[in-house]
Amino acid sequence: MALSGTAAVVIWNDVTPEARADFLAWHNREHIPERVSVAGFRRGRRGRAVSGGPEFFTLYEVDGPAFFGGDYRARLDDPTPWTRRVMPQFRNASRALCRVEFSLGAGIGGYLATAALPDLPAPGMALSGAVEGAAEVLFAEAPGLVGLHLLRCDAAGSREKTAEHGLRREASGLPAGFLLVEGTDANPLADIVAGFAGMMAARTGARFEAERIAIYRHELCLGAGEMLPPLNGASTPAPRSPAEAAG
Structure with missing residues (x-):
């Protein structure tokens, strides 16, 4: 479906083999529920790589950049405490705060391709028209396509130092943006990414390349305020109050 909100947080990471089980338990039962309990965070999803990498991709859909x-x-x-134990086991991690430049679709695909975009034309009507036109062509030609989303990185916001930032082994440097393509089948997604990049280059006359393409199988999706039952001995965050959820 079209992304819920006008902002997003995107995160890629590997994790050390000995910490994988702990990572998955933490991510399922504490971390994603904690994030989607934050005011303005509408949905959190995780995928696991079937092609490319890093192994895990997490997407948070957010009302807007103010949140x-x-x-x-x-x-x-x-x-x-659980986060402090798990995050130092991250490897090849990268995280970006993004504005949603364009989003079109319905439903959530079983597979999602991510691609880095080193350059993006300046926002405006010309870019919006080119993206919409290219997306409409792809939706008409690819029956398995269910979502196409263009994100623009907020580089300054993404680089702000926080306590969590100090826990992760985070890769340096961010591209101008990201392309996310959702589908019911993994096989055509790389070609759809390439087709979109080619059409955008032709329609805008600007350099438009898609790099570091990876394909993920969706594993988990939680909406605002949702959480799984707690594990024995694990503390999980309290859900948002009704007033916060309404906001």
């Missing part, structure tokens, strides 16, 4: 401050920033500066 990157406040409660979310407070959580970043006060990691839970």
Whole structure:
């Protein structure tokens, strides 16, 4: 479906083999529920790589960039004990705060391709028209395509130092943006990414390349305020209050 909100947080990471089980338990039962309990965070999803990498991709859909401050920033500066144990086991991690430049689709695909975009034309009507036109062509030609989303990185916001940032082994440097393509089948997604990049280059006359393409199988999706039952001995965050959920 079209992304819920006008902002997103995207995260890629590997994890050390000895910490994989702990990572998955933490991510399922504490971390994603904690994030989607933050005001403005509508949905959190995780995928596992079937092609390319890093192994895990996480997407948070957010009402808007204003919600990157406040409660979310407070959580970043006060990691839970479980987070402090797991995050140092991350490898090849990267994280970006993004604005949603364009999003079209319906439903959630079983597979999702991610691609880095080193350059993006300046936002405006010309870019919006080119993206919409290219997306419509792809949806008409690819029956398995269910979502296409273009994100523009907020480089300054993404690089702000927080307590959590200090726990991760995070790769340096961010591209201008990212392309996310969702589908019911993994096989055509790389070709759809390439087709979109080619059409955008032709329609905008600007350099438009897709790099570091990886394909992920969706594993988990939680909406705002949702959480799984707690594990024995694990503390999980309290859900948002009704007033916060309404906001």
